[in-house]
Amino acid sequence: MPAALGVMISHKSADLLDRDYVHRLASLLEEEECESVWVGDHPALGNDADGRTFPAPLEWLTLVAAYSTSIKLGTAVLVLPYQHPIVLAKRIATLDRLSNGRVIVGVGLGSNEREAESLDVDLSRRAGLTTESIEVMRAIWTAGHRASFDGRFFTFHNVDPTPRPVQSLGPPITIGGDSLAAARRAGRLGHGLIPLGCEPERIQRLIDVARIEAVHGGWDTSLIELTVQFDTDPSRLRRLLDTGASRVVLSAPVSGDLGELRDAVQVAKELLTRVR
Numbered sequence: 001m002p003a004a005l006g007v008m009i010s011h012k013s014a015d016l017l018d019r020d021y022v023h024r025l026a027s028l029l030e031e032e033e034c035e036s037v038w039v040g041d042h043p044a045l046g047n048d049a050d051g052r053t054f055p056a057p058l059e060w061l062t063l064v065a066a067y068s069t070s071i072k073l074g075t076a077v078l079v080l081p082y083q084h085p086i087v088l089a090k091r092i093a094t095l096d097r098l099s100n101g102r103v104i105v106g107v108g109l110g111s112n113e114r115e116a117e118s119l120d121v122d123l124s125r126r127a128g129l130t131t132e133s134i135e136v137m138r139a140i141w142t143a144g145h146r147a148s149f150d151g152r153f154f155t156f157h158n159v160d161p162t163p164r165p166v167q168s169l170g171p172p173i174t175i176g177g178d179s180l181a182a183a184r185r186a187g188r189l190g191h192g193l194i195p196l197g198c199e200p201e202r203i204q205r206l207i208d209v210a211r212i213e214a215v216h217g218g219w220d221t222s223l224i225e226l227t228v229q230f231d232t233d234p235s236r237l238r239r240l241l242d243t244g245a246s247r248v249v250l251s252a253p254v255s256g257d258l259g260e261l262r263d264a265v266q267v268a269k270e271l272l273t274r275v276r
Contacts, residue, residue, distance in 0.1 A: 013256020187213025
C-alpha cells in the first residue's frame with residue numbers, strides 16, 4: 001500500500017490559535033487529500049520556546065475535528081510522564097468519539113530537564129512511567145463496567161471507564177524516538193514507531209527491532225505502522241519508503257502560510273507518486 005501523506009503543523013505560526021486559520025487549514029488538508037495532521041506537545045517550556053507556540057494538543061485537534069470529516073488527528077508526540085494516564089485516556093477517548101475514530105496517539109518520554117522540573121516530574125523514572133501509562137490507558141479503553149489496575153506507579157480500582165473511544169481497542173499508540181529502547185517499546189506496547197529525522201538505515205534497524213519484539217510479545221507485526229519524515233531529495237525519499245514506511249510527514253512552512261503549505265503538499269504528492 002502506498003505511503004500516506006501527513007502534515008506537521010508549524011509551531012511558529014502566529015495564527016495557530018486563530019479559529020478561522022484552523023478552519024482554513026483543516027479545509028486545505030482535506031481538499032489536498034492529506035491523510036493526517038500532527039501537533040507537538042510542550043506544556044512548560046521556558047526561554048527555549050524560541051518563538052514557538054504549543055497549544056494543548058488534544059484541544060487544538062478537537063477544533064480541527066470540528067472542521068473536518070476524514071483527516072486523522074495525530075500527536076507527535078504527547079509526553080506521557082507529564083500527564084496522569086486516567087485523565088489523559090478520557091481526554092483522548094473524548095476526542096476519538098467527537099471525531100468518529102480519527103485519533104492517532106503518538107507518545108514520547110520527554111527529555112527537557114527544565115520542563116520536567118517545572119512539572120515536578122523525575123525524568124529518571126520516565127521510561128517506567130511511559131510504559132505503565134500506556135498500559136493504564138489501554139486498561140481504561142478496554143475495560144468492562146469498571147477499570148482496575150495495579151502497577152508500580154499507578155494503582156486504582158473500580159474506575160468508571162467512560163467515555164469509550166470509537167476505535168474498539170482504543171486509538172492506535174505509536175512511539176516516538178530513535179533509540180533501540182523506543183523501538184522495543186513500539187513492538188511490545190505500541191501500534192507504530194515515529195523516528196522522525198533519522199537516516200533510512202537507522203530507521204530500518206529500528207523497525208526490524210520493533211517487529212522482532214512484537215513477534216515475541218504475540219502481536220501482529222502488520223499492525224505496526226512506520227511514520228517517517230518527508231524529504232525533497234528523491235533518492236533519500238525512496239530509501240525512506242523502502243523501509244516499509246506507511247506514512248510520511250511533511251513539515252509545514254515555518255510561517256504557517258497556507259498558500260505555501262498548499263504548494264508544499266502538492267510538490268510532496270507529486271514526488272511521492274514519482275518515487276513509489
